[in-house]
Amino acid sequence: EDQVTQSPEALRLQEGESSSLNCSYTVSGLRGLFWYRQDPGKGPEFLFTLYSAGEEKEKERLKATLTKKESFLHITAPKPEDSATYLCAVDGGSQGNLIFGKGTKLSVKP
Amino acid sequence: DAGVIQSPRHEVTEMGQEVTLRCKPISGHNSLFWYRQTMMRGLELLIYFNNNVPIDDSGMPEDRFSAKMPNASFSTLKIQPSEPRDSAVYFCASSSRSEQYFGPGTRLTVT
Numbered sequence: 596e597d598q599v600t601q602s603p604e605a606l607r608l609q610e611g612e613s614s615s616l617n618c619s620y621t622v623s624g625l626r627g628l629f630w631y632r633q634d635p636g637k638g639p640e641f642l643f644t645l646y647s648a649g650e651e652k653e654k655e656r657l658k659a660t661l662t663k664k665e666s667f668l669h670i671t672a673p674k675p676e677d678s679a680t681y682l683c684a685v686d687g688g689s690q691g692n693l694i695f696g697k698g699t700k701l702s703v704k705p
Numbered sequence: 706d707a708g709v710i711q712s713p714r715h716e717v718t719e720m721g722q723e724v725t726l727r728c729k730p731i732s733g734h735n736s737l738f739w740y741r742q743t744m745m746r747g748l749e750l751l752i753y754f755n756n757n758v759p760i761d762d763s764g765m766p767e768d769r770f771s772a773k774m775p776n777a778s779f780s781t782l783k784i785q786p787s788e789p790r791d792s793a794v795y796f797c798a799s800s801s802r803s804e805q806y807f808g809p810g811t812r813l814t815v816t
Contacts, residue, residue, distance in 0.1 A: 627803045638709075638796050638807030639748070682748065686803060692761060693738075693805060697747040 597622045597687040601696035608673055608703050616668040616699045618683030626686040628666050629693065630659050633680045642681075673703045709808035711797050717814045723785040726811045729778055730799030738798040738805060739772055739782050748796070754780065787815045 598621045608614055620628065627646050631639035643652040645661040652659045656677060658669045668681055680700045684693040710729040718724055730737050738753040752762040754774045762772070769788070774780040784791055794812050798805040 629804060631807075636810075638798075638809050641804045641806060644804050692750060692753065694750075695748040 597685065597694050599683055599685055599694050599696035601681075601683050601699050603699060604697070605700045606702070608670075608701070610674055610703055610705050611672050613669070613671045613673070615670070616681055616701070618666040618668070618696055619664060620666070620683075620685045622685050622687035622694075624687065628661055629684040629686070630657075630666070630668055631682040631684065633682055633698070639682055670701070673701075675703045675705050677701065678703045709797055709799055709806055711795075711808035711811050713811060714809065715812050715814075717816065718787055719816055720788055721786045722815075723783065724787045724791075724813060724815075726782040726795050726797075726813070728780045728782070728797030728808060730780070730797070731801075731806055732778070734799035734801045734806075735777070736800045736805075737774060737780050738800075739780070740796040740798065740807075742794045742796060742810070751782070784813075787813075789815045791815050 600619045602617045627644050629644050630642040632642055633639045643659040648661055648663045650661050656671050660667050678701055680698040682695055682698045684695040686693055712727045736755050739751040740748050741751055742748045751764045752772045753760055757774045770784055772782045792815050794810045796807050796810045798807045
């Protein structure tokens with residue numbers, strides 16, 4: 596069964612303190628791994644898609660990387676506005692069907 | 706583009722009542738997805754459509770839930786009769802390729 600596990604569940608950082616979020620996955624055939632950001636009371640906002648091991652994508656202070664078993668979302672010198680829940684999802688082969696992890700709630704204190 | 710539009714944004718209803726949630730996908734997107742999000746279970750796929758045709762409804766919890774997509778610009782998710790355990794945030798998402806774009810959600814409270 597396809598599965599996505601995110602860790603940690605919650606992460607508290609000081610402004611400027613870099614860290615990483617983990618997304619481990621088990622799928623029969625990975626067609627894509629997705630990162631989303633979700634703010635309270637809003638829908639998930641698309642950030643990145645990664646398709647193959649070794650691929651990296653960057654956007655401002657965020658960088659996503661992918662291996663054959665996991666993905667990391669690296670946050671460099673975070674700011675309070677980066678506080679949100681970050682969701683990871685995989686496309687395991689069923690047409691368009693994404694399987695989501697439960698997310699990591701990130702809090703960045705000034 | 707206005708993005709995915711959902712209505713209502715909030716719905717409070719009594720147990721046993723019928724609830725209808727509405728979604729307008731992004732123009733040009735050929736896939737539409739309905740999700741439910743709760744603290745306990747996270748984001749769960751209920752059903753998705755491709756070119757207005759239901760492809761996978763295995764996530765629909767029971768026969769009380771039904772979804773339709775009469776045309777490319779409109780979909781509904783109906784719960785009849787509603788129960789307190791249906792309380793959650795319901796999201797609609799649409800896509801044209803692999804990435805999905807989500808609406809703002811409908812927060813449903815069943816008392």
